[in-house]
C-alpha cells in the first residue's frame with residue numbers, strides 16, 4: 001500500500017542504501033535483525049557538518065521516560081505497554097543545533113525512516129518524541145532497536161517507531 005502522505009526527499013542520496021525512499025515507508029514486514037552491529041549514528045547539521053553520536057552521548061543529556069507506549073500495527077499486531085527512556089528529540093536537537101530548524105529526518109541503514117516537523121517535535125511535550133536507549137528500566141538491546149525513535153503520539157501503524165537509527169538530519 002502506498003504511504004497516504006508521500007513527500008519528496010529534500011536531498012538525493014548516493015544509492016548506497018535501498019532504492020525506495022526510506023522516508024516514504026510502505027506497509028511491510030518489519031525487519032527482525034539490525035542492519036549493523038554498532039548503535040552509533042551520524043548527526044548531520046544544517047551547516048553541512050557531520051558527527052558521530054553514541055548511546056553514551058545520549059545518556060549524558062537530560063533523561064526522559066514516557067510510560068505506556070505501544071508499538072501498533074494492524075498488519076502484525078500490537079506490543080506493549082512499554083516505558084521508553086531516552087533523550088527527547090527536542091532536547092537532542094537543541095543540544096547540537098541552537099539556530100532555527102524546520103524538520104528532521106531519522107533514518108535507519110535498513111532503509112526505514114521518518115520525517116518529523118519541528119512543531120511535531122517541540123509540540124508534544126506531555127508525551128514527547130524520544131531517542132530511546134532503554135526500555136522498561138533496562139538498557140535496550142541492539143536487536144530490540146537501539147537507538148530507537150519513539151513517537152508516542154503515533155498509535156496506528158508504527159511507521160515512525162524507527163529502530164536502529166543510523167542517521168539524523170536536521171534541516
Ligand SMILES: Nc1nc2c(c(=O)[nH]1)N[C@H]1C(S)=C(S)[C@@H](COP(=O)(O)O)O[C@H]1N2
Nearest residue numbers: 030031071073108110112158161162163164
Ligand atoms: N529500522 C526499522 N524500523 C522499523 C521497521 C523496520 O523494518 N526497520 N519496521 C517498523 C514497523 S512496520 C513496525 S510494525 C515496528 C515493529 O516493531 P517491533 O519489532 O518492536 O515489534 O517497527 C517499525 N520500525
Ligand SMILES: [Mo]
Nearest residue numbers: 030073157158
Ligand atoms: Mo508495521
